[in-house]
Amino acid sequence: MKEIFYASGIFSFLVIFCLFIFAATKGQTRIWLWSLLKICFFLALFTSWQTDNIVLKWILIEASTLFGSLLISSSGTERSFQVGWKYLLINSYGLGIAFLGIIILLFASRPLESLDFTSLRLGLEGQHGILIKTSLLLTIYGYSAKLGLVPNHFWVGDTYGESPSQTSSLIASFVPVSVALALRPLIQLEKEVNSSLVNSANGILFLGVLTILYATWVLQRRDDIRRIAAxxxxxxxxxxxxxxxxxVNDTIFYFLLATTLLIKLIIFVSMGILRMDSGHRLIEQILSAKGINQYSFYGYFFALILAFVFPLSPVFILDMEMIKTGLIRNQIWLFLFPFLGLVFFFIALNKVLPIIRLEHRPFEKDQSRILSIRMFFLVLCFLSALALGSYGMFGLVEGEM
Known part of the structure; x- marks a missing residue:
């Protein structure tokens, strides 16, 4: 499954890169400069996937913060510069706290042969002191800011809602999975050294639940297709x-990461198509238009379905896995999360569904080539997500997941 995850990452980046090269909007200039930054952003995070060196992983994720802030400001507007600075400051603040935790963690361990996490775990074996617990708290909390969890989520809405769709899809797809790979061994270690109810591992659960509830609550007040995607x-x-x-086990975990890559890619690519075709981002303004190309609407519509309820969607498979885990561990409250997904989906559906009443029209002539290219890549993304979901369904039925 790890190979499928890596393949999904390479595929997702190639889609984003090709969209930027072959289907850029008229306002996008210095294509090759921003393309180089996109490559640097991807290589930094993709390399972080390959290493177990706890310090090198932090350096690579921090490097992506700089590249990401520059990409956010690629629009050249005053608003994009403000959002880029917010992204840079909040993420650097979080990663600074995480680095402080890593330094304390290394200080508290016995002499290490390397900075790999396996060696660090051996160096901390048998230790349960307050210094280790504090260092893990700082590291996990710091990384949670980069992940975009409440209360350090303020960069997420502006970054995803105000950046070009290719930049939004790049950051939304690759940053969370990279941080998740950095967080997973730390959370596992926290559970080993601190079995009390109040610990950093349970803190991640608490922040995750708050983030889900916050996203659902704020969605009710959003009538902007960009903000809905965010x-x-x-x-x-x-x-x-x-x-x-x-x-969860490695198979499910890497399936989760591959799903995150593809679903977020689909959400932002479909949003970009609808935004360009309609010429507006507010649903009220879209509804006041004379017509819309129905393919652009159905792309966004099916992206929402795929992100929550479609039976062959990998998200649906993960919901089934959560229910299965709840039954095995006798944690029935886990059933709440698939239900929250349904609530979120129906709120979003209620907002975008009125667009279907608009008359169908072809793509505007000056945008037809760009939108056709984007639709082609969106279909490829849909097929890839469905293939991953089918694979997950087979594994679920056969008991391999």
Missing amino acids: KVALFHTGMLAVFLWLD
Whole structure:
């Protein structure tokens, strides 16, 4: 499953990169400069997936923060610069706290042969002091800011809602999975050294639940297709935190990461198509238009379905896994999370469904080529997500997940 996750990452980046090269909007300039930054952003995070070195992983994730802030400001507007600075400051604040925790963790351990997490675990074996618990608290909390969990979520809405759709999809897809890979061994270690109810591992669960509830509550007040997409991404980030707390096996965990990549990619690519085709981002303004290309609406519509309730969606498979885990561990309250997903989906559906009443029209001539290219890649993303969901369904039936 790890290989499928890596393949999903490479596929997702190639889709984003090709969309930026071959289907950029007219306002996007210096294509090759921003393309180089996108490559640097991807390589930094993709390399962080390969290493177990706890310090190198932090350095690579921090490097992506700089590249990401520059990409956010690629629009060249005053608003984009403000959002870029917010992204840079909040993420650097969180990663600074995480680095302080890592330093204390290394200080508290016995002499290490390397900075790999396996060696660190051996160096901390048998220790349960307050210094180790504090260092884990700082590290996990710091990384949660980069993940975008409440209360350090303020960069998420602006970043996903105000950036170009390719930048939004790049950050939303790759940052959460990279941070999840960094957090997982830390949360496992926290459960070993601190079995009390009040610990950092349970804190991640608490922040994940708060993030899910916050995303659902704020969604009711959003009538902006960009902001709706951002709240979908935030909801799934909260679910990612819940799965980190559950400490599922490697097969399910890497399936979860591959799902996160593909679903967030689909959400933002479909949103970009609808935004460009309609010429508006507010649903009220879209409804006042004379017509819309129905393919752009159905792309966004099916993206929402795929992100929550479609039976062959990998998200649906993960919901089934959560229910299964709840039954096995006798934690029936886990059934609440698939239910919250349904509530979120129906709120979002109620907001976007009126667009279907608009008359169908072809793509505008000056945008037809760009939107056709984007639709082609969106269909590829749909097929990839359905293939992953089918694979997950087979594994669920056969008991391999």
